[in-house]
Amino acid sequence: MKKSLALLASFAFLFGVMNAVADDLLPSHVYVTIRANASGQRPFADFGNLAQFSGFSPSAGADQIANYLAERAKSFGMSNVKIEHFPSDGKSYIWAYRTEPYWEGKKGELWLEGLDRQLLASYAAQRIALARLSRNTNVSADLIYIGGGLHDEDYAGKSVDGKIVLTTGPLSGVLREAVWKRKALGIVYFSNFQATDHPDLLNFEEPKPWEGPHGEQTTFAFCITHRIGEQLRESLAAGERLVVHADVEAEIGKGAYPVVMAEIPGSDPTLPAVLVYAHTNSRTSGGNNLSGVGCTLEMARELSGLIQSGELAEPRRTIRFMWGPEHFGMIAHFHAHPDDISNLLAMINVDMIGFNQQLTKAVFHLYRTPYSHPTFLDDIVQEFLEKVGSENTISIRYANPSSASPSEGFRDPLFDPMGTREDYRYNVEKFWGPSDHEDSGEASIGIPAILLNDFPDVLLGTQKDTVEAGDPTQMRRGVVVAASSAYMVASASPRDLPALIQNGLTKAKSRLAADEMRAYSLLRQSTPAGLAGNYRDAQAFLRLDYAREIAALNSLSSLVGEEAFTPPTRNSIVSLASEETLALDRLRSSAGDLTQAHNISGRQSQPAATNSEAETLCPERNLNIRGPVHFFRPEYGRWWLVEKTGDEHFEDKVVLSRRGTYILYETLNFANGRRSVAEIRDLISDEFEPIPVDEVMQYFKFLESVDVVHLKKQVASLNN
DSSP states (O other), X not given: OHHHHHHHHHHHHHHHHHHHHHHHHSOHHHHHHHHHHOOSHHHHHHHHHHHTSOOSSSSHHHHHHHHHHHHHHHHTTOEEEEEEEEEEOSSOEETTEEOOOXXXXXXXXXXXXXXXXXXEEETTTOGGGBOTTOOOEEEEEEEEEOTTOSSGGGGTTOOOTTSEEEEOSOHHHHIIIIIIITOOOEEEEOOOTTTTTOTTOOBXXXXXXXXXXXXXXXXXXXXOOHHHHHXXXXXXXXXXXXEEEEEEEEEEEOEEEEEEEEEEXXXXXXXXXXXXXXXXXXXXXXXXXXXXXXXXXXXXXXXHHHHHHTSSOOOSSOEEEEEESTTHHHHHHHHHOGGGGGGEXXXXXXXXXXXXXXXXXXXXXXXXXXXXXXXXXXXXXXXHHHHHHHHTSOOHHHHOTTSSSOOOSOSSOOOOTTSOOOOOOEEEESOOOSSTHHHHTSTTTOOOEEEEEEEOOTTTTBTTOSGGGBOHXXXXXXXXXXXXXXXXXXXXXXGGHHHHHHHHHHHHHHHHHHHHHHHHHHHHTOOTTTHHHHHHHHHHHHHHHHHHHHHHHHTTHHHHOGGGOOHHHHHHHHHHHHHHHHHHHHHHHHHHHHHHHTTOOTTTTSOOOOOHHHHHEEEEEOTTSOSOOOSSOGGGTHHHHHHHHTOTTGGGGOGGGGGOHHHHHHHHHTOBSSSOHHHHHHHHHHHTOOOOHHHHHHHHHHHHHTTSEEEEEOOOOTTO
């Protein structure tokens, strides 16, 4: 009996410790109120209502979604509810972003002709069956299989002129090779991706770019399942002649991006607001991008109602909700209202969340801000995610298997009566895109922004990417995480600073321990010839890691006010500096041991000479081109870069591009006119992997050639 009581006491102590920080960030009664009033059924219902519209902006469906959201916000009693419209024609640019054409499908049918006429695809049955930007047609033609359709050998011995091609290749590439280059009439696509496990899925397709290098336009394209595609391929391989009939009706032309805004007013309108964003693009399937919209509507309803009723105190800061097309809504708004950037303190980007995790294989993620933007926001959202996550993760510690009434093993589960009783798979990750947070968080706009997102999802962009994939239980959990975080940030005042510092410090120390292990690993994997260079990097990275964590803690001054940073508070942050000294001493000792073990002389252990040009040139952003300038995504920068350079393969000449999109993104983020190229090299190497400084130098020279940055000579202060 005594042992059982001791065990229960230890569980009670552990429960108290794990909840202590979250209860400090929000008083228990406040968190309990948010938790109790959050619904999973309401966002699930809104998700279903929204999914009936065709959705992908600009379109008639996007306008219907915007009107629905505005009416719902008004019904909640929210303030400043409005819809803004930003022109979009498929040709003009917003900074480096090429706007999209309006498109609304009306009809799309693909028939296999013959005595036994078969309907292969129907837009009326599955909107995803007709590729976006398909154009009007009513034609019968031979079907010809071209495999991937991207290379000359796919067309060897075949003429596709005047025919309809069957392919497994990406629509954009096949459009160029088969239609624009070889004069095929249209495309029938089936995917090999996940074909073994999911042979009957349709996959969403749209051409990017949607205009050829000589002004060529899109044609029509249908998506069929892998099973049907294989049957057609086998018939063609057996020598059968197959004729298909395509009948498409669609509107395409000029349109506008609708962006909806609504606010929960704060008590101090002079303070920058907290932004909650969810994008309304639902793909032509009506799918899961709208789950985040449903969840943010529930956040708006709940917080607005609780504040109006007095159950929650009015926050100091306004909470602004925005709903618009992915990427373009955010970019268009700030392009039209650049002064509004200073009115926003932080952004919580709620992407697609709330799915049945068993069905979709999805995991709930918090993606933190990139290293270029250390902020208090990361650790606040992480704390609430870990609280909800730990309470909804099955553990033997809470199952009490030896008791008379064993439980499932949840500590304090959060279910919805209409949802599952599954546990919560979640994690916290470093920055990753693509979603709207990478636009607002890009340094030329500069709003700290995190992403909440369910991914990967095996049903994403298929005909089963529907409301039925959602789970009211997981939606309710996502609402609690996001609503608690938004309300905490909006309500924070000087009295909250001790708890915020404690939360940030404990999480920082955990990350710094991992950073120190990484530094040791860099040393241990060194060859004798490379030890000096790796030691130099390990030191630099560790210093940068401490500087970043200190900057994140100091960013709390923008949340609670500089005057709250009294000497005791400053001392708790400065204490990290003394820990940095000890960590560097340990690293130095380890490097010395390795030097002796390799019998390396002092002369041999000197690091290689650096690039003097990189040490003196400081890239500065041209603010006439704001937002990300993507190398690989046509509408988000690549198209603009092709036009600027006159070279469709410009990226082949930029070595750094081989390392991926987000290394390029972050490298540009660090360009503030005060950091040298060499310093930026250290920063991105710390965040990703050691990178030769010459690659970084070449990248900035390319960006200067297209007027994205200016390289100026200046003696830079370390990591300003």
